Amino acid sequence: MSHSHVMAGLDPAILARTAVLARFLSTTTGRVLARLILALILLATWEYQPSADLRFWMSGPVEIVARLWSWILDGLLWDNVGATLLAMALGYTIGTAAGIALGLLFGLMPRLYRVLSPYIAALYAMPKIALAPLFVIVFGIGIQSKVALVAITVFFLVLNSTLDGVRNVDRDLTRALALMGATRLEVIAKVLVPATLPWIFTGMRIAVRYAFTNTLLAELIASNSGIGFMIEYYSGVFDATGTYAAILVLVIMSVGLTELLTQVEARMSHGN
């Protein structure tokens, strides 16, 4: 009622057309079509904009895709995507393993943790990226410095969530098992670890994105391979086409990673 009232001043023919459009956009085909049209307009504007100056800084879609295709053909793409993923996976694995191990250890030795906690808190609070230049000096610009940065970032995230988990274990549960005659090891295996697992998984899930970002940052700062290195290299030589092509690869990787995580999370919450 009030709807038609507000719209009363408008031409009924326009109103009718708006309604048809709204209905069309609410169908899947309509949405996909609208997205394609939007992309085409943007890409066409980018490709056919007349300024040569802008062309230098912005390149154009056709050139970028052609560059990407040439990288696929000569293997440059796979080498660098591989380098990024390898550094990320290694750092993530090392950081996760160390974080879980030390988190459980500190959880079991609260006095030791209380002694060390100010240092751990300080290191946790510090943006780890500040260590990147140091790692480059110590480990060089190869894969080690990237792995080190990723590992230390992931380590503190997983350590903290593991510690939170251990500290949140219901003491009544551990005491109940001890009363039944469970040894210390049995209490750890049957209560502490299973009760902490969800916290560990949460930490690991969050850490994936941090691992990806930090691999990239390490590559941007100083390295000799990886997608971050490509972005840094091509922008360093004022090659806009190469820079955008590398960024395009990065976008595809991020979307892929996010999609993968969503799948894993959905499966995990289903299993519980």
Place this chain on the structure above:
Amino acid sequence: MPRGDLAPKISLAGVGKAFVTRDRAVEALQPIDLTILDHEFVALVGPSGCGKSTILNLIAGLLQPSGGVVSYDGVAVSELNRQVGYMTQKDTLLPWRTAADNIRIALELKCRAVPRAEAAARVAQMIDLVGLTGFERHYPAELSGGMRKRVALARTLIYEPETLLMDEPFGALDAQLKLLMLDQLQELTRQRRMTVVFVTHDLGEAITLADRVVVFSARPGRIRTIRSVDLPRPRDVFRIRFTEDFSHLHESLWDELKDEVARGTDV
């Protein structure tokens, strides 16, 4: 009369407990003396906050007394007392284990490792006993409060500890189910000759099951009276409450208890 053997199993001599909160000491239990005999079923009744649960925690070694000595089999309890099976007021089921897996846990421990097949058979028997058939694979979060209590009961009974400490185990059950459980508990503890310390606020439940009923005063707790229940065993838990002896006992114990309950609820 306590059944047969007169050897003391648990003794509390001048045992008191005060809790320090901030700078104030709160006396939960005034110094009491209490001896529980081997194979005896003792019920502790009293208003809430009278220190009944504190006594169980002391016997289990979860707490140390502020004064006096708690001994078990003649030895002072100075650490966790692993001779007892303790069914606390709050069920301590592991949320990531199904009902059956929770019940089985004591049989997985090294100190009494039981072969898989035997463990499965005993779990099935327990599930049947507490009336949870069909709920074996449910997680604690999917069970009602009463069902969780029954899982906790089965988990405690399955490893047949020589002494059972029970803190209001049947509080969350409906009347019919409670009677069934009382019947099963009487049967099991008699069969396995367990010593039982049973905390409840239900006087009828206490008289139905116990050899002796200990009535506590309101906080700070102390023993007001101890009464032997001379009803013959085995008792018919479904009908005993309609007998004359039961009514007499109930009446006289209720006279003791009702002032305390009135005082207890004031606080």
